[in-house]
Amino acid sequence: MTMRETLIAATKDFNLQLSEKQLSQLERYHALLAEWNEKMNLTAITDDEGIAVKHFADSLTLFNYYDIPQNARVIDVGTGAGFPGLVLKIARPDIELTLLDSLQKRLTFLDAVLQELNLDANLIHSRAEEGGQNMNLRESYDLAVSRAVAQLNVLSEYCLPYVRLSGWFIAFKGSAEGELQNAKNAIGILGGKVKSVQNFELPMDGGSRTLIEIEKVRPTPDRYPRPNGKIKAKPL
Numbered sequence: 001m002t003m004r005e006t007l008i009a010a011t012k013d014f015n016l017q018l019s020e021k022q023l024s025q026l027e028r029y030h031a032l033l034a035e036w037n038e039k040m041n042l043t044a045i046t047d048d049e050g051i052a053v054k055h056f057a058d059s060l061t062l063f064n065y066y067d068i069p070q071n072a073r074v075i076d077v078g079t080g081a082g083f084p085g086l087v088l089k090i091a092r093p094d095i096e097l098t099l100l101d102s103l104q105k106r107l108t109f110l111d112a113v114l115q116e117l118n119l120d121a122n123l124i125h126s127r128a129e130e131g132g133q134n135m136n137l138r139e140s141y142d143l144a145v146s147r148a149v150a151q152l153n154v155l156s157e158y159c160l161p162y163v164r165l166s167g168w169f170i171a172f173k174g175s176a177e178g179e180l181q182n183a184k185n186a187i188g189i190l191g192g193k194v195k196s197v198q199n200f201e202l203p204m205d206g207g208s209r210t211l212i213e214i215e216k217v218r219p220t221p222d223r224y225p226r227p228n229g230k231i232k233a234k235p236l
């Protein structure tokens with residue numbers, strides 16, 4: 001099966017159905033990913049089925065569990081080659097998307113994809129914990145998402161500062177039971193509250209996944225996020 005056929009099959013029971021235009025955009029994204037991945041390390045998953053299921057469908061699982069309001073301001077922290085953020089933008093072009101990563105070369109790739117697909121997003125080259133202290137970004141997003149960046153206690157310190165009061169942070173995880181227990185204290189300190197945990201299997205034997213939804217119930221205290229050295233030395 002081609003990437004497109006696999007993606008259609010993998011998402012047939014999903015809440016959000018992709019249009020012809022969106023499928024073509026994802027095909028082009030796939031082609032650029034394969035092309036650029038030869039020059040720089042963007043993804044370890046390179047086969048068509050892996051890209052369709054473990055990158056594209058995995059990112060789209062968000063819509064199976066959560067309603068993202070129209071024009072929501074969304075930040076993807078540690079977006080890498082654009083997962084899940086850029087896939088969410090293709091599926092829902094109304095969202096106002098920010099893609100943040102500490103590696104410039106990944107943002108150069110994302111800029112090229114955005115131009116090719118004629119989509120807009122704000123690209124920020126920064127460490128997550130530095131951006132979280134920037135008053136133009138802090139507590140200014142409706143939703144922060146992140147996948148495969150850090151353990152949930154550290155990831156919460158990276159992501160929750162970006163979220164406005166009553167907004168959410170949704171972490172894309174494999175199985176996360178131990179991590180969740182270990183992060184409850186950090187989430188509380190940072191002004192969050194675990195609202196829901198969705199455990200499910202990706203289609204086509206793609207593996208177990210968990211989406212952890214954390215609501216911002218109090219402002220994040222000013223001292224968080226701390227500098228990288230402190231987060232590493234003394235994770236919450």
Ligand SMILES: C[S@@+](CC[C@H](N)C(=O)[O-])C[C@H]1O[C@@H](n2cnc3c(N)ncnc32)[C@H](O)[C@@H]1O
Binds near residue numbers: 080081102126129
């Ligand atoms: C394993 S990749 C995951 C990329 C993407 N989210 C995905 O799921 O495919 C981790 C990404 O997070 C970025 N990253 C790690 N720590 C970061 C930090 N403190 N601030 C910003 N980006 C970070 C890395 O540069 C890398 O692009």
